[in-house]
Amino acid sequence: xxxxxxxxxxxxxxxxxxxxxxxxxxxxxxxxxxxxxxxxxxxxxxxxxxxxxxxxxxxxxxxxxxxxxxxxxxxxxxxxxxxxxxxxxxxxxxxxxxxxxxxxxxxxxxxxxxxxxxxxxxxxxxxxxxxxxxxxxxxxxxxxxxxxxxxxxxxxxxxxxxxxxxxxxxxxxxxxxxxxxxxxxxxxxxxxxxxxxxxxxxxxxxxxxxxxxxxxxxxxxxxxxx
Amino acid sequence: xxxxxxxxxxxxxxxxxxxxxxxxxxxxxxxxxxxxxxxxxxxxxxxxxxxxxxxxxxxxxxxxxxxxxxxxxxxxxxxxxxxxxxxxxxxxxxxxxxxxxxxxxxxxxxxxxxxxxxxxxxxxxxxxxxxxxxxxxxxxxxxxxxxxxxxxxxxxxxxxxxxxxxxxxxxxxxxxxxxxxxxxxxxxxxxxxxxxxxxxxxxxxxxxxxxxxxxxxxxxxxxxxx
Numbered sequence: 001x002x003x004x005x006x007x008x009x010x011x012x013x014x015x016x017x018x019x020x021x022x023x024x025x026x027x028x029x030x031x032x033x034x035x036x037x038x039x040x041x042x043x044x045x046x047x048x049x050x051x052x053x054x055x056x057x058x059x060x061x062x063x064x065x066x067x068x069x070x071x072x073x074x075x076x077x078x079x080x081x082x083x084x085x086x087x088x089x090x091x092x093x094x095x096x097x098x099x100x101x102x103x104x105x106x107x108x109x110x111x112x113x114x115x116x117x118x119x120x121x122x123x124x125x126x127x128x129x130x131x132x133x134x135x136x137x138x139x140x141x142x143x144x145x146x147x148x149x150x151x152x153x154x155x156x157x158x159x160x161x162x163x164x165x166x167x168x169x170x171x172x173x174x175x176x177x178x179x180x181x182x183x184x185x186x187x188x189x190x191x192x193x194x195x196x197x198x199x200x201x202x203x204x205x206x207x208x209x210x211x212x213x214x215x216x217x218x219x220x221x222x223x224x225x226x
Numbered sequence: 227x228x229x230x231x232x233x234x235x236x237x238x239x240x241x242x243x244x245x246x247x248x249x250x251x252x253x254x255x256x257x258x259x260x261x262x263x264x265x266x267x268x269x270x271x272x273x274x275x276x277x278x279x280x281x282x283x284x285x286x287x288x289x290x291x292x293x294x295x296x297x298x299x300x301x302x303x304x305x306x307x308x309x310x311x312x313x314x315x316x317x318x319x320x321x322x323x324x325x326x327x328x329x330x331x332x333x334x335x336x337x338x339x340x341x342x343x344x345x346x347x348x349x350x351x352x353x354x355x356x357x358x359x360x361x362x363x364x365x366x367x368x369x370x371x372x373x374x375x376x377x378x379x380x381x382x383x384x385x386x387x388x389x390x391x392x393x394x395x396x397x398x399x400x401x402x403x404x405x406x407x408x409x410x411x412x413x414x415x416x417x418x419x420x421x422x423x424x425x426x427x428x429x430x431x432x433x434x435x436x437x438x439x440x441x442x443x444x445x446x447x448x449x450x451x452x
Binding site: 068098136139142152154155 | 291326327328362372376
């Protein structure tokens with residue numbers, strides 16, 4: 001064992017793949033899921049199942065980002081549907097949650113410091129993404145610098161490393177890698193606007209990127225669509 | 227009016243002074259207090275009174291840092307008492323809360339982005355401090371860089387500024403400035419280990435720094451000590 005890691009686990013396919021990678025890398029992962037007031041709360045159940053499948057601890061921390069508002073993922077704003085690739089890659093959409101990855105990473109740093117974990121995995125990816133600024137490599141690098149200056153661990157010389165193994169991969173590559181590492185993608189949920197009984201809408205940016213990824217990977221998508 | 231600001235308000239004397247400075251600077255402040263599971267919860271009542279006194283909005287956001295553990299401020303660990311100046315300025319104490327300012331600043335960035343505020347005030351200070359790494363200027367600068375890369379606001383060109391007006395001031399200078407700006411320090415609470423009826427212990431690092439500050443400023447300390 002190379003030591004402990006913190007893996008930010010959202011219940012989606014990217015973070016599930018990250019967890020599989022942390023295990024492959026010989027680390028003992030503790031997963032962190034954030035209950036931030038998201039409308040699609042089945043994410044948290046998915047995170048629990050995924051952590052269990054990889055025999056990893058899961059901590060759920062609550063922070064009420066809904067009280068700030070400003071996003072279709074936390075407020076009663078319509079999630080855009082049926083957008084094409086150039087629309088998805090275009091301007092930052094209403095599903096952007098202000099400073100979400102900044103807040104999530106900060107919480108993960110707090111947990112890493114308490115656990116003595118040096119590696120922190122986050123499943124961001126700057127290729128097949130939805131135009132969120134906090135998924136880009138330049139943000140991750142700047143955050144890592146700040147995190148090491150913020151913490152007792154960083155000051156005392158145990159440098160924290162922000163691991164972004166998916167950052168330059170396509171969704172298809174992620175799915176191919178994760179399938180090889182034993183990720184059961186039936187457990188993952190990607191939809192921004194699932195139905196009451198937990199089916200994916202099939203039309204939001206996240207569903208579209210997921211469906212394209214499975215198609216390109218030549219792997220059947222186990223998601224249940226409405 | 228120059229616009230809106232977010233002021234991190236802890237209920238202590240530094241952040242109360244920051245709020246007074248934001249008002250002096252002609253900004254419309256929204257205060258953010260964080261309920262992070264602190265043992266000294268009278269802080270939150272103090273924050274409410276201070277915000278009201280300055281006719282400023284207050285938002286309290288909850289995030290359970292206690293679930294991570296690792297600090298005397300959130301766990302049942304004894305708060306050190308009666309330490310001298312060199313002990314206080316020495317190694318990082320057990321009252322350090324892992325990544326606290328990183329988490330608080332990230333939440334403030336989320337709020338600033340939703341409000342369209344460009345200025346974010348935090349009352350850190352690297353002189354009369356308790357050896358916390360996240361109170362140093364180099365951390366604040368690195369965080370500001372990361373925050374501007376993380377957010378839609380930063381990407382679209384509205385640069386967020388992290389304002390640390392107290393960073394190079396002594397406690398005495400802060401108290402002198404705040405007194406001139408009308409801060410009622412009787413409303414503020416500094417103690418890490420107050421009694422059940424809200425009196426300050428007088429012996430923790432924070433009480434000692436406060437008492438020395440008032441003494442050096444030649445201003446009576448209105449805190450009620452046990």
